[in-house]
Ligand SMILES: Cc1ncc(C[n+]2csc(CCOP(=O)(O)OP(=O)(O)O)c2C)c(N)n1
């Protein structure tokens with residue numbers, strides 16, 4: 001029987017993985033001259049902790065392993081962080097990364113289920129991931145999986161929470177008692193048109209989830225150990241669905257992106273910008 | 287299957303196509319199919335509550351939240367279940383088209399969308415409750431099977447046939463009680479992608495689906511009395527369409543009339559016209575809703591008002607014949 005083959009990396013290894021993921025993100029959006037670097041960089045520690053911190057149980061050699069945990073990117077535009085992570089985890093060859101968004105590639109602009117293996121859900125239209133997770137959790141319940149098997153981690157954007165369907169899903173997850181679901185909010189304070197507080201305020205966002213019956217944790221989303229520990233705590237809970245609200249910076253790790261998040265929602269860096277970005281990433285988060 | 291002589295078959299009372307859903311689900315679950323059914327606060331009307339009563343662990347209601355229901359259906363299907371999701375045709379696809387598009391159709395999920403209360407025959411509830419555009423939406427999705435059964439018997443066949451594959455389906459069912467056309471299972475059964483030939487004739491072909499099949503048969507009988515031989519095809523399977531039957535009809539009879547309880551744009555008539563234009567253009571006339579919304583009224587009065595009658599089909603037949 002297959003089990004998760006992935007063992008948890010220590011802190012220095014996790015920091016290293018974050019650097020490699022960030023490099024891939026800027027390189028692939030540079031190669032494509034499009035794509036979404038801002039919301040990928042803000043979610044880097046989240047994905048590193050999920051796949052390398054011993055949070056999600058998964059097996060890159062057997063992506064369809066029936067008792068695996070599911071990681072779902074609901075904000076389906078942040079494909080660079082997903083592809084970077086899956087490549088680093090061994091789901092597909094790193095050589096494929098530069099084909100991001102090219103004709104005929106597996107690495108589509110927005111997530112497509114099983115392309116590459118490891119992508120659990122098609123997305124790109126915001127707001128559907130939590131509902132999809134509710135369906136998986138109901139299926140796992142019917143199949144009689146053990147409490148700690150088949151967990152579902154759903155990464156949602158803060159702007160994405162404007163979509164009403166999320167709240168339908170949040171309501172139904174607690175109604176059905178689906179403790180296998182952990183939502184992770186990439187709280188980077190920006191959406192497509194600008195700052196969330198100007199476009200559509202979601203605060204007090206933690207209180208809203210709590211009012212819908214979820215367990216809530218707040219964490220610094222760029223402290224990879226803190227993110228990992230919060231998700232492990234959430235994973236271990238079997239009383240209610242859990243949400244980890246990760247306080248992040250859109251574009252984190254690349255100064256000119258982090259200083260102008262609205263300008264870096266969906267575009268690729270130039271040659272010079274790429275060189276600067278790689279240099280800063282190698283220096284680590286300051 | 288037993289075959290008995292048609293004379294021995296008692297005529298069953300009229301039934302609504304939607305009434306087939308609940309019992310079909312129970313049959314599937316009893317037979318051990320790994321099905322799960324979802325409702326969105328309309329389970330007494332869709333019939334999903336029958337499964338809730340007989341197999342409560344296999345049924346969930348999500349409340350009045352169709353978008354959530356569709357994405358949940360996709361998630362359940364991703365765990366290997368055959369999922370049925372039911373609501374009214376105005377709300378599903380009307381209220382959750384993008385969820386159906388991305389999560390059911392693009393992911394090619396094993397989800398069967400059962401839309402009851404299709405068309406204007408919903409009656410008194412008026413325009414917001416009357417789906418006249420659902421077939422246009424659903425046929426435009428790559429990989430979606432789209433079926434409009436003509437009576438409760440055919441609905442039962444189609445609903446259970448859908449469980450035999452892993453593909454997405456949209457099955458539109460009606461609210462009013464209608465005469466049963468399919469009196470004997472041994473005569474003909476629903477087959478995806480196959481037209482059912484109900485009347486033979488060489489002068490023209492009448493192609494209908496759903497609630498328009500029965501009046502179309504009456505129109506054919508009236509035409510026969512006037513010496514016109516009208517072939518009648520029940521085209522429950524709008525997608526995939528039985529193109530061969532359409533092309534044959536055009537070649538052998540030289541004129542076509544399509545009849546449906548849907549906008550004349552985007553439904554059965556459009557699908558047939560596309561096939562004719564590509565393979566064998568012949569005069570074609572449509573009976574359907576002429577690009578306007580519905581309104582309140584008794585369903586029979588609405589069918590009169592919108593020209594969805596045997597008389598309209600016969601008149602359209604004469605127009606088509608005159609153009610031959
Ligand atoms: C249903 C839907 N409406 C609009 C869009 C266009 N869109 C893409 S990303 C985005 C903003 C998302 O903001 P957020 O969730 O905060 O993402 P992040 O900041 O993490 O990139 C919008 C409106 C979409 N993809 N889906």
Ligand SMILES: [Mg+2]
Pocket residue numbers: 039157158159160186187188189190191
């Ligand atoms: Mg954001």
